[in-house]
Amino acid sequence: MSDIKNAANNVGKSVVRRRSLFFGAGAAALAAVGYSLYRRIASTSSIQVENFMTSGTGQKKRILIVTGSARVHGNSDLLAEAFAKGAREAGHDVDIFSSGREPMSACLHCEGCWSTGKPCVVEDSFEHFWPLLEKANMIVFCSPLYWYNFSGHIKCAMDRLYPYSKKEKPRDLLIKEAMLLMCGESLFPRSFAGSAESYRQTLGLKGWKDRGRLFVTGVHEFGDMKDHKALAIAEQMGRNA
Numbered sequence: 307m308s309d310i311k312n313a314a315n316n317v318g319k320s321v322v323r324r325r326s327l328f329f330g331a332g333a334a335a336l337a338a339v340g341y342s343l344y345r346r347i348a349s350t351s352s353i354q355v356e357n358f359m360t361s362g363t364g365q366k367k368r369i370l371i372v373t374g375s376a377r378v379h380g381n382s383d384l385l386a387e388a389f390a391k392g393a394r395e396a397g398h399d400v401d402i403f404s405s406g407r408e409p410m411s412a413c414l415h416c417e418g419c420w421s422t423g424k425p426c427v428v429e430d431s432f433e434h435f436w437p438l439l440e441k442a443n444m445i446v447f448c449s450p451l452y453w454y455n456f457s458g459h460i461k462c463a464m465d466r467l468y469p470y471s472k473k474e475k476p477r478d479l480l481i482k483e484a485m486l487l488m489c490g491e492s493l494f495p496r497s498f499a500g501s502a503e504s505y506r507q508t509l510g511l512k513g514w515k516d517r518g519r520l521f522v523t524g525v526h527e528f529g530d531m532k533d534h535k536a537l538a539i540a541e542q543m544g545r546n547a
């Protein structure tokens with residue numbers, strides 16, 4: 307009798323287990339669909355454009371775009387390419403330096419600047435960077451958000467502007483204007499506040515005019531930026547440069 311009872315109990319338990327498994331799988335599937343929908347909506351609707359841009363003078367410029375990701379054709383690369391397309395169509399000369407693919411050391415603060423006749427004594431990718439820097443009238447920083455800041459790659463490139471900030475220097479940069487393009491996974495525009503503030507203060511120090519900023523929230527996976535409406539904005543920023 308007790309065997310029959312036990313068997314009945316076991317059957318009952320396995321039905322409950324099957325049911326909870328079924329509901330568990332259903333809830334997981336629902337959550338996955340919900341999350342992917344949420345990401346889809348977030349990645350196409352929450353563009354944050356701060357201080358879209360001021361109008362250019364219409365004069366032809368040489369623009370240097372410094373990108374900050376190692377991912378070829380990743381999200382920030384697509385922003386940079388869209389910007390470059392607009393700027394070239396408007397007649398500007400555009401150079402792109404990819405600090406993620408040509409990484410360089412941070413500044414060593416050795417104070418050896420200009421001692422060899424070149425801006426820096428450290429011989430790394432900066433050798434490719436400084437000739438482009440010295441030709442440009444406008445600089446555009448285009449970085450993914452890493453730890454609520456610029457990527458390390460682009461930060462090292464920024465560090466290497468140090469020789470041009472010394473009082474004694476044989477020559478200075480021609481850059482007079484700057485723009486900032488950034489993207490990140492976060493859905494909150496305030497996640498970019500740290501970078502925006504460093505950018506603002508750097509421009510203040512250098513006396514560069516802020517010509518515009520674009521922050522794109524909600525992009526993370528490779529390809530999230532493809533067909534994103536932010537690309538049209540970046541292209542327009544390039545055209546108006």
Ligand SMILES: Cc1cc2nc3c(=O)[nH]c(=O)nc-3n(C[C@H](O)[C@H](O)[C@H](O)COP(=O)(O)O)c2cc1C
Pocket residue numbers: 375376377379380381382383449450451452453454455489490491492493497525526527528
């Ligand atoms: C090391 C690292 C740190 C990151 N930190 C942040 C972060 O602090 N906030 C954020 O929203 N996204 C963060 N992300 C996500 C990237 O900003 C996001 O994936 C971006 O779209 C990548 O752009 P990319 O394809 O141009 O590299 C981080 C990604 C990496 C690899």
